Amino acid sequence: MNLSFRVLALLLTVWVDAQKTSFTLRPPISGALTRAEVISRLRSFRPPAAPQRRLSSFPSVSKRFREDWQLDVDDLIEQVKVAPGRQGEAVVTWLTKDRHLPSALQYAAAGSLFRRRADGQVNVYTMQICLPNSEVMLDPLLGPPNIAFDFNQLSALINSSSFLPKDSDSWRYLPPEGDPWDFLARTNYCIDYKNPKAYYTSPYIHSVTLTNLRGGTDYNFQPEGSSRRFSFRTPPDVGVPGPYKLGVWADVGVTNVSFAVMTKMLQLDPDLLLTVGDLSYADGWAERWDIFGVMMEPLMSSRYHLAVPGNHELIQNNGIDLIHRYPMPFRESGSGSPFMFAHESGPVFVIGMAGSYSETDTGSAQWVFVEEKLRQVNRARTPWVIVMFHTPWYNSNNAHYLEGIKHQWDMEEMLYNHGVDVVFNGHVHSYERSHPVFNFSKDECGITHIVVGDAGNYEGPATYEGRPPGWKFPQPAWSAFREASYGPGMLTVLNATHAEWRWHRVACVYENKDHHPVNLSKFTYDGSRQSLGRTRPITAYIWDGASGPSEGPPCTTESDNSDQKFEASDMVMLVR
Structure with missing residues (x-):
């Protein structure tokens, strides 16, 4: 075939492929076409019709929610996220309500003319609906949204008299004026296992592994059946120096x-x-995972994401939602638990573990895995070693104070002896950074511990918990900076010896003088659990949408008693 026509055929396919529509992607046209066929295709070609826009079939991700958060996602595919697999692999996960959509996508390096197809698998999970007896589940402290879940929907699930005969052993009657929380209290806050509606089944979860990826490269992909395209950048290859x-x-x-x-x-x-x-604070009401997935998709679909479990993943259903919706590379890193993994990229070796939510004694599965991974670290390839787990060892807030002490007794010396550089934690709803520390004393060879439990959940800031609430005084010598406001952190590894840590405040929140708790439920503990009573409360803490960043007005989260409470950022150069 004449070369010019082969080029013309290729350009035609590339142009078609570049249109953001829902037609099936295909590889470039091969050289089998004749001149006449190419001319015929050019003359008859019409751009594909734009896909019909459909509102999501996810009932929990409502149109109102999308409008509130300006999320224009009218697609059959939602909650796309990317996680690392083995070296050179990425695992892409998304959710659908339609079983018959394919578990497949097409992907290519940015600028490449050649696309590849990857097939995966689909699964669902089922679990009993169990909710925590928690004051914030009933009366969220920070919002909007100002409501944890739909009490009418809960009542409909509990009231099996509406769909079962009265002589059924599963028959339960909840009168219109009845309190569903009353019913839940009688069955340990789970919908009665005899009730056929006591079980939640997830949407279809599709998972596809992309292979032969190059480090530090942009990739585009489109799940088949989706009207949208996505892109992410792979981290640099192992051993490539910073900045990272x-x-x-x-x-x-x-x-x-x-x-x-x-x-x-x-x-x-x-x-x-x-x-x-x-992550989501679904707290047993699993449909809230869908809201979280939609809200966080712009971030989690565009880069690799690693997550460890917290108490809000584990206490209701042992982390089943997290395991299925956010799969981590645990088998790829030799772990026997989905809550423990290791990952290498660029100049960094990351270890994730369950921490206090798993056995930590010497010889336990968690202890053995972490020790094994620390022995495998090659500092010539990955000079920086980072460990992440939820419950902190170093926390000077009265909330959750010394909660992780058993884990610390069992594993701090191991991390210290292996020269771990940074430990990241959450759990306390504030920001705190330590000096290099070991055994509660400043130590030049110690580890920098950083608590970043300040990303915005509905439980509010760490200013009201503890006895007394707020920070301990005096500030311990090992504590370098602490503040009960909200914001993300960034660790920029510059080279083998230097890294910059910077925390960016985004929001100061204020106590809402108009917040009035509703009537207390008689089934609550110590009178502290507040019944929502099917009303829409005004949360105890509010954000004005402006106070927090350095460019905003000077502010502090109300009741924050830290010496650093007015600071809009924290920065330190870490040297190893």
């Missing part, structure tokens, strides 16, 4: 503050995102 940026946050949730912190993290543009536990 790691975005770090924890205790995220789905409030307006969560959205603002996510937006700031997008602006910081990390190469790798670390979430140190407590």
Whole structure:
């Protein structure tokens, strides 16, 4: 075939391929076409019709929610995210309500004319609906959204009299004026296992592995059946020196503050995102994972993401949602648990573990895995070693104080002896950075511990918990900076010996003088659990949408008693 026509055929396919429509992608036209066929295709070609825009079939991700957060996602495919697999691999996951959409996508390096197809698998998971007896589940402290879940929907699930015969052993009657929380209290806050509606089944979760990826390269991909295209950049290959940026946050949730912190993290543009536990705050109401997935998709679909479990993943259903929706590379790193993994890229070796939410004794599975991975570190390839787990060892807030002490007794010396550089934690809803420390004393050879549980969840800031609430005084010598406001952090590894850590404040929140708790439920503990009563409360803490960043008005989160409470950022150069 004449070369010019082969080029023309190729350009035609590339142009068609570049249109953002839902037609099936295909590889470039081969040389089998004749001149007449090429001319015929050019003359008859018409751009494909734009796909019909459909509102999502996810009932929990409502049109109102999308409008509130300005999320224009009218696609059959949602909640796209990317995680690392083995070296040279990425695992792309997304959700659908339609079983018959393919578990496949097409991808290519940016600027490449050749696209590849990757096939994967689909699964669902099922679990009993169990909710925590928690004051914030009933009366969220920070929002909007100002409501944890739909009490009418919960009542409909509990009231099996509406769909079962009265002589059924599963028959339960909830009168119109009845309190569903009353019913849940009688069955350990789970919908009665005899009730056929006591079980939640997830949407279809598709997972596809992309192979033969190059480090530090932009890739485009499109799940088949989607009207959208996505792109992400792979981290640099192992051993490639910095600069290498790691975005770090924890205790995220789905409030307006969560959205603002996510937006700031997008602006910081990390190469790798670390979430140190407590992602969605679904708290047993699994459909809230869909809201979280939609809200965070712009961030989590555009870079590799690693996450460890927090208490809000584990206490209701042992982390089943997290395992299926956010698969981590645990088998690829030789771990026997989905809550423990290791990852290498650029100049960094990252170890994630369950921490206090798994056995930590010498010889336990967690202890053995972490020790094994630390022995495998090659400092010539990855000079920086980072460990992440949810519950902190070094926390000078009265909230969760010394909660992780058993884990610390069992494993701190191991991390110290192997020269771990940084430990990231969440759990406490504040920001705190330590000096290099070991055994509660400043130590030049110690580890820098950083708590980043300040990403915006509905439980509010760490100013009201503890006895007394707030920070301990005097500030311990090992504590370098602490503040109960909200924002993300960024670790920029510059080279083998220097890294810059910077925390960016995004929001100061204020106590809402108009907040009035509703009637207390008689089934609550110590009178502290507040019943929502099917009303829409005004949260106890609010954000004005402007106070927080350095360019905003001077501010502090109300009731924050830290000496650093007015600071809009924290920065330190770490030297190893």
